[in-house]
Amino acid sequence: MDHRTEAAAAPSSLPRVDLLALGGTIASVPGSRDAGALPTVGADALVAAVPALAEVADVRATQVLQVPSCEVTVPDLVALVATMRAAVDAGATGVVVTQGTDTLEEAAFVVDLLWDRPEPVVFTGALRTPDSPGADGPANLLAAVRVAVAEQARGLGVVAVLNDEVHAARLVRKTHSSNPAAFSSPGAGPFGWVSEGRVAVVTRPAWSSPALSLEAVGAVESVPRVALVRVGLGDDAHLLEAVEAASFDGLVVEGVGGGHVPRALVPVLARLAGRIPVLLASRTGAGETLTRTYGYPGAEIDLLGRGLVGVGRLDGAKARLALVLALASGLDRTSAADLVALVGGGAR
Template sequence: MTVVLFTLGGTIAMAGSAEGGVVARLVGADLVAAVPGLADLGHPIDVRDARAVPSADLTYRQILDLVDAASSAVAGGAAGVVVTQGTDTLEETVFLADLLWPHPEPLVFTGAMRNPTLAGADGPANLLAAARVAAAPAARDLGALVVGHDEVHAARWVRKTHSTSTGAFVSPNTGPLGHVVEGEVRMLTRPRRLPPVPGVEADRLDAVRVALHTVTLDEDTDLVTNLFRGRDGVVVAGFGVGHVPPALAPVLGELAERMPVVLTSRTGAGAVLRHTYGAVGSETDLQRRGLVNGGLLDPYKAKVLLRVLLAAGADRAGIAAEFARRG
């Protein structure tokens, strides 16, 4: 059985250019050739170059196409799939893929923080670890995963928390699911696998518009109101456990009468509370005004989930139920 490798560019595939700096120039064959030990995996690597773009240039439609191609690879007998891409948007693309991935075979995303022209480039080690996880029976039935720094992270919880560190990807609320130790994939915990979101079509997903707004000190409510015009849904990254300035609370309440508004925390870890604080602009007040509690989901993943649910035709009750289950 093969492990199929899809390449999407990013730092892991970059090399120097005549104009200065690094650009995506390496194809999958180059990446595989640079990894000592990959030939000893026990599974041939089937390389399929998808596109070479910075991850900031990726779209939802491209990830849907990738999931379709990965599904075909698994249907054709692949033991698992590895995806290499830039790390800038990896925490969002892997979560989108996880919401759609129906197979027990691992779908493993990885990348690099240091490009191949630098000493200590981490791309080869990450690719080797990702291939090992994709081929490992222990990694089955866990959905889409992120592998980096010899750690295995769930798509639902992983965050990029540093702009340059090779250990940038962490799961603040849970820790990693497992590690790659001496070439062996060792899973330490197995969270409950949630079913994929059905009925998501690319054209409908393209048409859905969801805004994300991070609340800041002394918020300009007029600016916030203008930002939300023409949107199908909104994610609000509030203070702490889910608070906003009192003046913003009625604005969000009026908005929630017209479209789904999801309340998350801007802190990067921890949950939005449900019934602890009672002041105007508190989590209790905002839920009373119709906002959906985002739970433990960070704002970026909440935006992905809301857009996918709207594209799938979910109503308000369905959206609230999915956030209660996945958040």
């Protein structure tokens, strides 16, 4: 990317970690006394603000983006994976990505679906700006670098490290808008932590390989359009009919409970499932979509029988991104839906 700058680094006997900075709260300070915070702190300054990093790793800082996390895109992340590959091929022991926490769980998930190396990739950020009392960015960055050089972290896939906890990218969620302890993994918890500078990994994820290859996804010049619709009490079919008319490439429906919708939505969902992949997630934030418990119109047995595909433990946001990548890689409607279900542990 033309806007990238890289800090020169002196030779070091310490393990090398490449820091790829995307912006976000960890890099945001007010532009003036009365203005809100903007991501303007550069990658080199992030490293300089944490002198203890020099005792842990030879950190090479690169400014990849300088944006709030809501501006990060799927093509940005696909390009980021290529940059990560180049970093480990050049000798990096691990990679740390700093970005805004609003979409950190989604960005880490996309990269995890594509990352095919044993070297750790660690996402981190901050809930408080650098000028705030009790700013959490420096501690999060130091913990992330410690995880990136830890032998225990090899082969874990992509992780998120915040508040001294290590979470799997496929499970982690931001569950509070502003608390520094905002990240959790519902139903599983963190699989490790950092304590007194020591990284402890107490469980390992069941998956061991990426779901898709970077080569299959390619440059993602045209991102597939996948809609995400959250169902609520009393919903009618008007929003889904708008989705149908707009010619989306795929749809994710976040149903209530184990994956249920009002019966008024069933006809349009059935029509859509005959044309495009339609995935069924739960809006609850924990647990899995059901497959064989309820049989009323709009319940999971009915919807799965009409061609919808349950995504197991994935929430709607992650299911949407997995479907975007699956479609971008050239998979057909059925294969793309099946791949997302496999990632989420769902069943047809």
